[in-house]
Amino acid sequence: MAQSDGYKSDGIWPREEDVGRWTDTYFNRTKKTVDAFGDCEVTYAVFLRRPVVCAPRLMVEWLEAMASARNVTFNIELQLQEGQWVGAGEPVAYITGPFAALVDLETLMLQKLGPACVAAYHAYTMCVDMPGTAFLAMDARHCAGTEMAEMMAYAASVGSERAKRKAGAKGFIGNATDATAHFFGNDKGIGTMPHALIGYAGSTVRAAEMFHEANPGVPMTVLVDYFGLEVTDSLAVCRRFPELAAAGELSVRLDTGGGRYVEGLDPQTSYAVLERNAPESIRGYRSDPELRYLISTGVSAAGIWHIREQLDNAGFEKVKIVASSGFGPAKCKVMAVANAPIDVVGTGSYLPDQWSETYATADIVAYDGVPRVKVGREFLLRN
Numbered sequence: 001m002a003q004s005d006g007y008k009s010d011g012i013w014p015r016e017e018d019v020g021r022w023t024d025t026y027f028n029r030t031k032k033t034v035d036a037f038g039d040c041e042v043t044y045a046v047f048l049r050r051p052v053v054c055a056p057r058l059m060v061e062w063l064e065a066m067a068s069a070r071n072v073t074f075n076i077e078l079q080l081q082e083g084q085w086v087g088a089g090e091p092v093a094y095i096t097g098p099f100a101a102l103v104d105l106e107t108l109m110l111q112k113l114g115p116a117c118v119a120a121y122h123a124y125t126m127c128v129d130m131p132g133t134a135f136l137a138m139d140a141r142h143c144a145g146t147e148m149a150e151m152m153a154y155a156a157s158v159g160s161e162r163a164k165r166k167a168g169a170k171g172f173i174g175n176a177t178d179a180t181a182h183f184f185g186n187d188k189g190i191g192t193m194p195h196a197l198i199g200y201a202g203s204t205v206r207a208a209e210m211f212h213e214a215n216p217g218v219p220m221t222v223l224v225d226y227f228g229l230e231v232t233d234s235l236a237v238c239r240r241f242p243e244l245a246a247a248g249e250l251s252v253r254l255d256t257g258g259g260r261y262v263e264g265l266d267p268q269t270s271y272a273v274l275e276r277n278a279p280e281s282i283r284g285y286r287s288d289p290e291l292r293y294l295i296s297t298g299v300s301a302a303g304i305w306h307i308r309e310q311l312d313n314a315g316f317e318k319v320k321i322v323a324s325s326g327f328g329p330a331k332c333k334v335m336a337v338a339n340a341p342i343d344v345v346g347t348g349s350y351l352p353d354q355w356s357e358t359y360a361t362a363d364i365v366a367y368d369g370v371p372r373v374k375v376g377r378e379f380l381l382r383n
Contacts, residue, residue, distance in 0.1 A: 012062060012110060013147060016069035023107040034100045042103075043096040045380035046110070046375075051087050052117035052123050052355055054080040057152060057159040059112040059345035063095065063105065072101045080210050082341060086117065094365070098195045103376055106362050110155040114360030115148070115351075123334070124266040125160025126332040127169040130345065133335075135160065136190055137175035138324065139348030146179070153180035156350065160184075180212035190254055191321065192221035192346075199226065204233040205240050212241070220244060221251040230254060230303070231310045238316045251320040251343065254299050254307060258326075264310075270295035270302035274338060279304045281338040293334035299325045301338035308341040328353075346371040 014022045014198040034040075048057075067074040074097040079088055092113065095102065127135060137156040143149040153175050160171035167244055174190040175181060181189050191212055201207035208222045220241070228316075234252045244250040256262050265273070274282050274294060281294060281301065294301045304323055311319050320343035328349035335342060350359060365373045365380050373380055 012065045016066060019104055019108065023104045027104040027106055031100055031104045034103065039098050039100045040368045041096065042099045042364045042368075043094050044102065044106070044362045045365045046093045046095065046362045047089055047091045047114060047362060047380065048086065048114060048117060048360050050088045050118070051121065052345045053120035053159050053162055054078075054082055054084045054086050054092055055116040055155050056092055056113060056121040057082060057158075058154060059109050060093075062112055063109055066095070066105055067101070070101050072098055074102065083158050083165070086345060089379055092117070092360075096366075099367075100362075104293075107351060110360040110362060112151070115358040116151050116158070117360070118352050118358045119152050119155035119350055120159040121174065122163075122329050122352065123156040124162045125159075125329045126327070126347065126350060127160055127163030127346070128167045128328070129173045129336045130342070131163070131167045131169035132238055133342045134170045135340050136344055136346045137172055137184075137348070137350075138346045139351065140175070140177045140180075140350070142348045148153075149177065150180055151216075152348075152351065153177070153183050156163040157183035159350075165354050192251075193223055195223060195226050195255075196302060200362070203227075204229075205236050207227075208240065210239050210342075219251070220247050221253050221320075222277065223255060225254060225256045225262075228260065228263060230256065230307060232263060234307060234319075235314055235316070238311070238314065238319055245316050245319050246379050248318040248320065249320050252307065252311075253322040253346070254303060254326060255324045256297075256303065258296075258298040260301070262306055264305055265300075265303060267295060269318045273302045273305045273309070277309075278338040281334075290334050290337075291331060293331050295307045299323050299327075300322070301340045302333055304335075304340045304342055305338070320344065 020028055039092045056078060063074055063076060073097055077094040079091050079093060086092055137153055139152045140149045143152055156172050163169040164171045172184060172188050177189045177193060198204055198207045201210055204224060212220055222237050224230045238245045241250055307321060322344040323342045324346035326349055327345050327347040363373055363377050363380055373382050
């Protein structure tokens with residue numbers, strides 16, 4: 001059975017009949033050995049080596065489905081609830097059941113836990129750093145397939161909810177696809193327009209006109225960097241749709257590439273913009289990455305302040321700014337320092353820079369109720 005068939009029908013993947021093909025071979029051979037010499041009850045401790053936000057739902061739902069398919073019972077004891085902080089090495093869950101029924105599931109259950117917990121952590125930190133800004137998860141096209149896309153959307157929603165509770169943040173208001181919109185309490189994904197539509201239309205204003213006619217009643221967010229005329233095209237769109245602009249139903253989106261400055265800026269004028277609006281952001285010591293986010297090419301804090309100034313000076317104070325391009329935790333911290341006037345951040349960059357950070361690990365800590373774990377992992381034993 002192909003992955004797409006099983007995955008799309010009920011959300012459970014891999015299915016029971018596919019587990020043996022997708023798990024590590026040494027687990028399959030262990031299962032065969034245990035079946036030959038007699039089963040026993042085991043307890044796994046599942047943990048990560050770095051601090052994360054607990055996001056176990058996809059793992060738990062899959063294990064429950066596997067237990068049902070195998071006609072056994074797994075006792076899944078979550079040590080922390082969804083959205084809680086997890087310390088490095090702290091068990092997320094203890095999972096107890098027949099060794100032969102659990103051993104070949106280890107590879108797959110860890111895949112469903114580690115990346116989600118790390119992505120939830122990064123989503124949380126971004127939302128906390130910019131509590132007054134809404135976030136939109138735009139990671140789907142950067143994911144390695146639909147299963148990962150589901151995992152990242154789920155993780156963003158978990159990190160977002162924690163940020164709302166802990167810091168009163170706006171958090172993630174939605175994501176890009178219909179399939180995972182339910183994680184954010186929505187029926188549909190939220191979308192703007194791609195650069196391809198601007199190229200097709202031949203002008204930014206014409207693309208906005210086409211979008212507005214084809215999507216009546218949909219709040220409009222217009223990309224303004226296609227022709228390198230972020231200011232010119234922003235103002236042109238506002239003047240073409242003054243009613244939407246006045247009603248706060250029009251947004252402009254900055255997605256300027258790192259090879260050039262936003263229209264009207266260079267290093268000197270970028271410093272000047274921040275001196276007018278956020279002088280504290282440039283008067284202290286800043287590392288090279290921080291300076292890049294503040295005053296360099298691409299979507300910088302100076303660029304966002306520059307667009308805000310130009311919109312306000314032209315009487316379009318209610319037009320919102322959506323910013324995208326490289327918004328991960330580090331960039332969000334700098335935007336917070338500069339108090340950048342961003343209404344919505346579009347991000348797919350809450351995935352960790354190093355995939356190794358997502359590794360979850362499981363160790364058996366008891367056999368038939370007798371505590372036993374490899375040397376060095378005694379910290380996993382129950383107190």
